[in-house]
Amino acid sequence: MNYFIYLFISGAAFFLGTGLLLVGFCLPRPRGKRTVRIKVLLISIGTILVVFSAIPMPFWLYAAWGVLLLLALIVERQSRSLRWLWLAKGIAVASCLGAAAIELPWHWVREAPIRPSETLFVIGDSVSAGLGSDSSDCWPAMLQNHWQLQVKNLAAAGATTASAITQAREVHGDGTVLIEIGGNELLSGQSASQFEIDLEALLRELVRPGRQIVMMELPLPPFENRFGLVQRRLAVKYGVKLVPRRIFAYILTAPGATLDSVHLSQKGHNLFASQMCEVFGCRGLSIRNTPSEDTR
DSSP states (O other), rough: OOHHHHHHHHHHHHHHHHHHHHHHHHHHHOOOOHHHHHHHHHHHHHHHHHHTOOOOOOOOHHHHHHHHHHHHHHHHOOOOHHHHHHHHHHHHHHHHHHHHHHHHGGGGGOOOOOOOOOOOEEEESHHHHHOOOOOOSSHHHHHHHHHEEEEEEOOOOTTTTHHHHHHHHHSSSSSEEEEEEOHHHHHHHHHHHHHHHHHHHHHHHHHHOOOEEEEEOOOOTOHHHHHHHHOOOOOOTOOOEEOOOOHHHHHSSSSTSSSSSSSSSSSHHHHHHHHHHHTTTTSSSSSSSOOGGOOO
């Protein structure tokens, strides 16, 4: 696994950076150059990791957090009072723990169980459709072949959130809909504003009483926070269950899982199917063919 890439696109860099900030602010007031350098280094690296993690927290929250940490640094540097010193440390620690507590729930996997009688509809791009005309080895087909799970794979190579409306119109009746879309917009440099318009139109087309909607969070490169903000905001608005970005990031960075860092190899499809089984609770369904150990 490319741990360096995973660290950032999964959002794990945020928690590592927050931990370094905590350690840096908890260190005693520097009395020598060495202590000063260590403290500055920890706080600097922590700040860089948090910024580059592209965690989609509201920007006002980032700003408030930054102001509190800056005030804590100023008070620690200027004040001679022990009481003010401990107050500054308390503010820094509380703000770091608060930010981590706000973000952490988004990284939990919430199961979206599928009943054996339900159909799973897949809305997606080449990650779900594959690159060739034969989609029998893609992860949706694997779910159908290995488990008694009805899957209708509507994904198309090159699909965008806007073009996925066509796929959405082929979803009929109740069931579960998995949305794996948005990567092409992210890679092509499309604005997050247009992505929001297109994603909301897609969700309006799909959300119906009796349907369960599940959406893959996009693995975000640095400074693409807004794409994640759009997904989270609309997920809350329309009652969509989000699969944490770390799941997708784990698949993309696993050794041999991609052909070109984006499109899945057969190993990548096996891994994707395994992860989706965890999300959909496939273990409760009858198994047709036991997957090999590589798919677990």
